[in-house]
Amino acid sequence: MSTYDEISKAIAAHGQWKQKLRTAIDTGECESTPERVKQDNNCSFGKWLHERIDLAAKESPHLDTL
Known part of the structure; x- marks a missing residue:
């Protein structure tokens, strides 16, 4: 499953x-x-x-907004 699909499924849930x-x-x-x-x-x-996003994404300044 692509990351886009994972995010879409999670948002729906x-x-x-x-x-x-x-x-x-x-x-x-x-x-x-x-x-x-x-x-x-x-x-x-x-x-x-x-659990699924990589370390670089976790260090993004956008994570707090998310």
Whole structure:
């Protein structure tokens, strides 16, 4: 899978996660805990960001914006 495809897939998964979060906010019900939700490495994008990108990309000044 290309990097572009990995990023696209991760962004789509993040969109689904945001919808679950919005539903939890609206209904007051959630299958997860605040401790788990606040971690930024549980979703596909977070895993890609923390585990898959190379060292040069991690040192980029754009990483904080991302």
